[in-house]
Structure formats: C-alpha cells, structure tokens
Amino acid sequence: MTDPSRWHPAALSQDLVPATVIPARCGPHEIALWRSETGALRAWQDRCPHRGMRLSHGFVRGEMLSCIYHGWRYDGEAVCRKIPAHPALEPPSSITVPRFRVAEAGGVIWIASDPGNSAPPEMAEGLRPLRSVPVDRSAAGLRDALGHDVPARLEDGLCVLVQEIDETRSVLHALTSGNVEPKIASRRLESLRRRFEKEPAA
Amino acid sequence: MILHDWVLSPNCYKVRLMAALSGQDLTLRAVNLYPEREHLSDEYLALNPAGTLPILEDGDLVLGESAAILAWLGEGWLGQGKAEAARVQAWLSFAERLNATAGRARNIDMLGVPGSLSEAQKGGRACLRELELALSDRRMEGGTFLVGDGPTIADIACFPHVMLAPDGGLTLAPYPSIRLWTRAVRALPGFVEMPGIHRLHELSPEPEMETELR
Amino acid sequence: MKDQWYPVAMLSELGRDPVETILMDAPVRVWRDADGTACAATPEGRKLPVTEAYHHLWTSPGAPDRPLFDIPEARQPDRRFVPCGRVRVACSPLRAVENFLDIAHFPFVHTDILGAEPHTEVARYKAEVREDDDEVWATKVEFYQPQAAKSASGGVTTQYMYRVPAPTSSVLYKTSPPRPGEWDVIAIFVQPVTETRCDVWPWMALFDETTPQADLVAFQQMIFVQDRSILENQVPALLPLDPGLETPTRADMTSIAYRRWLKSHGYTYGAQLVAA
Ligand SMILES: N[C@@H](CCC(=O)N[C@@H](CS)C(=O)NCC(=O)O)C(=O)O
Numbered sequence A: 001m002t003d004p005s006r007w008h009p010a011a012l013s014q015d016l017v018p019a020t021v022i023p024a025r026c027g028p029h030e031i032a033l034w035r036s037e038t039g040a041l042r043a044w045q046d047r048c049p050h051r052g053m054r055l056s057h058g059f060v061r062g063e064m065l066s067c068i069y070h071g072w073r074y075d076g077e078a079v080c081r082k083i084p085a086h087p088a089l090e091p092p093s094s095i096t097v098p099r100f101r102v103a104e105a106g107g108v109i110w111i112a113s114d115p116g117n118s119a120p121p122e123m124a125e126g127l128r129p130l131r132s133v134p135v136d137r138s139a140a141g142l143r144d145a146l147g148h149d150v151p152a153r154l155e156d157g158l159c160v161l162v163q164e165i166d167e168t169r170s171v172l173h174a175l176t177s178g179n180v181e182p183k184i185a186s187r188r189l190e191s192l193r194r195r196f197e198k199e200p201a202a
Numbered sequence B: 001m002i003l004h005d006w007v008l009s010p011n012c013y014k015v016r017l018m019a020a021l022s023g024q025d026l027t028l029r030a031v032n033l034y035p036e037r038e039h040l041s042d043e044y045l046a047l048n049p050a051g052t053l054p055i056l057e058d059g060d061l062v063l064g065e066s067a068a069i070l071a072w073l074g075e076g077w078l079g080q081g082k083a084e085a086a087r088v089q090a091w092l093s094f095a096e097r098l099n100a101t102a103g104r105a106r107n108i109d110m111l112g113v114p115g116s117l118s119e120a121q122k123g124g125r126a127c128l129r130e131l132e133l134a135l136s137d138r139r140m141e142g143g144t145f146l147v148g149d150g151p152t153i154a155d156i157a158c159f160p161h162v163m164l165a166p167d168g169g170l171t172l173a174p175y176p177s178i179r180l181w182t183r184a185v186r187a188l189p190g191f192v193e194m195p196g197i198h199r200l201h202e203l204s205p206e207p208e209m210e211t212e213l214r
Numbered sequence C: 001m002k003d004q005w006y007p008v009a010m011l012s013e014l015g016r017d018p019v020e021t022i023l024m025d026a027p028v029r030v031w032r033d034a035d036g037t038a039c040a041a042t043p044e045g046r047k048l049p050v051t052e053a054y055h056h057l058w059t060s061p062g063a064p065d066r067p068l069f070d071i072p073e074a075r076q077p078d079r080r081f082v083p084c085g086r087v088r089v090a091c092s093p094l095r096a097v098e099n100f101l102d103i104a105h106f107p108f109v110h111t112d113i114l115g116a117e118p119h120t121e122v123a124r125y126k127a128e129v130r131e132d133d134d135e136v137w138a139t140k141v142e143f144y145q146p147q148a149a150k151s152a153s154g155g156v157t158t159q160y161m162y163r164v165p166a167p168t169s170s171v172l173y174k175t176s177p178p179r180p181g182e183w184d185v186i187a188i189f190v191q192p193v194t195e196t197r198c199d200v201w202p203w204m205a206l207f208d209e210t211t212p213q214a215d216l217v218a219f220q221q222m223i224f225v226q227d228r229s230i231l232e233n234q235v236p237a238l239l240p241l242d243p244g245l246e247t248p249t250r251a252d253m254t255s256i257a258y259r260r261w262l263k264s265h266g267y268t269y270g271a272q273l274v275a276a
C-alpha cells in the first residue's frame, strides 16, 4: 500500500534546530529525525536496537545521537559507538539502526524509505515556510479538497503540503508566497483546519 | 519559606521550579497526598480549606494557590509594564485550564482518579493547540517565551502541565513551537526537573570514553 | 499465568463498598466483608481466592497451586513498611518488571539520584535461575549512586540483589545507608490489567528510623514515575521473548535470565514470541 520510493514531507526546517531530535513519520514508519550540532540531518527508525526505546526521546551531543534509556550512542552512519554500561568495550559494528533517506529543500524536510535516485518534489522558488499544524482529517480527504499540486496553492498566498499520518489524521505544512503577513496567514490556516475538521469526511 | 509539597504534583513543581530559577531556598515538607490523602487531614484543611497543594508558608503569610505563590516568589518575573503584566495574568488563567484538562487527564490515566479521560484529553488538546498558535506567533516576532523578552511566571505556570501532557495520553509530537519553548525553559540556568520531565542531557558534556577503575 | 497471585488493591483502601478493577482483561470486584474478611469476585459473583500480604490484597483469576511467595523480611519488626499506592502504566507488565531489574539506566533516567555520568559501568555480576525455588536471582550487583535512598548523604557504591519470585513481581535488596551491614527491601508488585497496561504497586521494607513516611513514599514515587515515560515508549509494547529483535549485553544478564525463565514456563501474557 505504501510506496517506498515516495518522499513524505516530515517537518519544516525551522522546527528542527541543531543538536535536537524529534519524532517524525515516513508514511507508516515512525522516525527519529535529528540534526547534529554542525547541522547534519538524519532520519532513522525510531527504535533503539538495545531494548526498543524510542530514539526520538534521546539526546544529541556533537555529531552523535544517544538513547535516553541506557545512553547507547550512535554515530552519523547509525552505527553504535558506545555502550556506557561497558565503557571499555568497542561495540560490535553489527549494532545499527535502520536508516531512511532524508532531504531538505526550500525549508522543508522530506523523508523516504527507498527512493532510488529520485529527489523530493521540486517546489517553486520564493516560498517561505510558515508552520505545521495537525488536522483530524485523512490525507486523501484533504487532497480532494485542496487539489493535488505540491504544494497546493490556496488564495492569499497560502500554500500547503499534506502529510499523511493515518486514516483519520494528517499534518499540513504551510508555506507562504508573496508578501502576506505571517500571523495573518497563520490564522487563515487555523480557519482552514476548523473547516476541514467540521466537514464530515468524504 | 516552607513549601508543603507532593513530588508528583505539577502545581507544586511550579513553585519548586520558580524557587530554583530565582535562587530562593525552600524547606520542603512532603505531604502524602496519595495514597494517604494527607492534604485532607484536619491539620492541612486548617492551613488550606481548599484542600489542595501547594501551600507556601512565609512567616505569617500562608498562600494556597500556585499562581499566588508564583506572584509572591516571582519578583522580576512578572512582566515589564502594565500590558505585559496583564498578559501574564491571561496565561495564569490559561494554566488553570491546563490543570482542569491536561492535568485531569494525567490524574485519571496515571493515578486512577475517576472521571472521563476522553473529555479531559479533548480539553487538553484544545489548550495545546491554542498554546501552539500563541508560541508560533511569538517566534514570528522573534520571541522565545510567552510574554516579553525573557521568561516570566507565565512560562513557569504553563510549563509543567504541558510537559506532563503525555502522562495523560496527550501527544506533544504535533506542536513544534511548544517543543522549542519547552526546550528553552529546560535550558534556563538553575532549571530543576520533576518525575516525568527529564533534563536535557545534551547540556552536559560527553564523558571521556575511558574505563573507570574500581 | 492465570494461576498466579496478583495484587489488586492496598489493604488500607479496602472498604465495605466493592471497588472494581481489571485483572488480565477481566473485571474483578474487591471489598471487605462485615466480619472483616477480604473478598474478591467476578461481576457475575464467582468468588476468587484471596491472600492478604505485604499491605496488599492478592487474588487470582485461576486456581493457584502454591501460596503467595514469601518475603521473610516482611516479618522483621524493626523495619519500616512503606506501601506507595498505585501507578498505572501503558506498558506490558513484563516490561515493567524487566525495567525494575535493570541498573544500566540509572545515570540517564534517575540522573543524580540512582546514577550519574561518568559512573555508567555495570560490573560483572551473577544471574541465575534457582531451580529449587523456581526463582530468578541476580547477586553481586553493584553500582555507583549519588543518592541511593532518602536516607543517603552523598555518593556510594551500592550493592544489590534481585529476585523474581513470580512473573509480575520482583523484590530487590540494596545496601541500607543507615545500616550498611543490612539490606533494604524494595519491591514492585505488578497487576496485569491487559497485555499492554498495568498497575504497579511499589512497596518497601526499610531500615530508617528518622525519615518521615511521606518522604519515603515520595522518594519511591519519584523513582518509579521517572521510569514511566520510558516504559510507555518501548517498541514493540510486548516483551520479545525470542532473541533477535533486541540486543542484550553482559549488563542485561538478569533480563536474559528473566526472559528465559518466562519462556520456559509459558508465562507469555504481555510477551511476544516470534521476532516480528
Ligand atoms: N488551583 C490550584 C490547584 C492545585 C491542585 O490542583 N493541586 C492538586 C495537586 S497537583 C491537589 O492538591 N489535588 C488534591 C485533590 O485533588 O484532592 C493551584 O494552582 O494551586
């Protein structure tokens, strides 16, 4: 059902600052999306191989991500480099976290499982990221209402990318074009959401 | 100053956090709110007829509402000028709504207090959406905290219930501006955690990778 | 697992009016009769076996063929007994027990209390299944702790022993700060509500003549609630009993023994057998 080559919009770049990890999704997959101190971006399965803790609860020191449960530390290639319970041990290189492909363009972070050589959808120049909002409505329902352009262009300079969460929930990643005032665009986005959540799902 | 305290209470934590951030000493008196319901004993009801914690005693002054205690402890954290002070008040009222929704969901889900979890969660989610919009506005203005240039008691009053929302089954994943704001609060000098709120381990250095000798 | 004893209430909260709780997916009512007898029954009126022990009421959806496990320290008169109430957790009851057996998480989850970087090393210890008692034991466990107990002042290397006498209960013994030659006893009694939800009843029997009861309760509530967000975020929710999905190391020998013991007895409520 899910196409592994498909790129999913996951977050706006401005919402993932250096040295942080956040929970994200790539279609049905739960992702730990993180940025190192120098800005390198990674998307991994949100599950520590040790005892299954979500890595999105972890912490970033320098160029590595640590799990919050027992502090296992993974380098940028998702290979375990340190097991604090055994400080003298060189962890076997077989301990790795499954990786996803991640790309960043025009202020949007995209994730795919197995995109081959494909790149995320090209977007028009000059769009400014606004904010991401969750909507209680299926992605299919939203795309039917908004059209299938990427991003969908609404009136007054508001553009949105639709991200599917599950059958009933989505996220709208909003951008603006032209010189619309961000706080006004933000409120328009809120009214749009109210409207979608009121309408019965198609 | 004596704080009558319960370690799992978000409202008591507001007071511990405010005191820690502003460098004031508290003498903590643990109250067995659960399982013994000690806050409803004659002794405690005499001190605070509302039957809630926190209670702060400072000499003759006895205060039994977290917002009032924050006002008492929070000199320099009350907002600058009339407009900011008024906006701080709005957030203190908002914090009461958080207590009645997200806080209630946590009491039901974690401690088995009777009540409708889905109702409490629905209210909590509405509060989180409202906060996310406000904090996103603040970012557009170049601000980090709820009111003005620096942290105020508005942030301290809202932070605990927001961070603990997942304890009541409310996810924080869809709220990027809330996430950045909670990280800013957790990074304040003197910050202290409470159970359910982990510290930012990224703020401590990575220890040398060497074997410890026993 | 149907024939095991499980905690369902604190005796101090048991009253004349029946209170409903859930044990292994089925509702159970608990109360105390006019003549003082503690009772448990299904909503249809089927009486369930009961035992009163360690400040809790224990029952079983099946027919236990053994009495509830013994904690001999519960009979020592100079100990302080500290029931801590209940914390509900959205996790497998078996994951709750396994976390209790784990020390390697102390520096990251109970920071500056039960552990702190850089003191993260777990020294070699002994883990075994004691065939005679049919219990899992870990001994010679030690760990550096900044504040081992409410009564502790300053960091110490604490000695531990762990014991799993029943699939969802565990008892630990740790150095008592006021009486270094003796062991404090801390237990978690886990009530399996469903396979992915449980009520945890912490209980302690300590040597401590000075700390107020409310502080002792608060200390244990603090520790346990620090674990809660971990337990609710382990994936998969069910405890994997087959190797392959997770990666244990030498520090996890107690968990390995516990999982083997669960599997050998078919204690699989809250577990998953095939590596998904
Ligand atoms: N408006 C009060 C509310 C405090 C409150 O709800 N306290 C809880 C503990 S977090 C309490 O004392 N609950 C006792 C009870 O519900 O019986 C404040 O902010 O201080």
Ligand code: FES
Pocket: A048, A049, A050, A051, A052, A053, A067, A068, A069, A070, A071, A072
């Ligand atoms: S589960 Fe991640 S380090 Fe143990």
Ligand SMILES: [Fe+2]
Pocket: C099, C105, C109, C110, C223, C226, C227
């Ligand atoms: Fe723990």
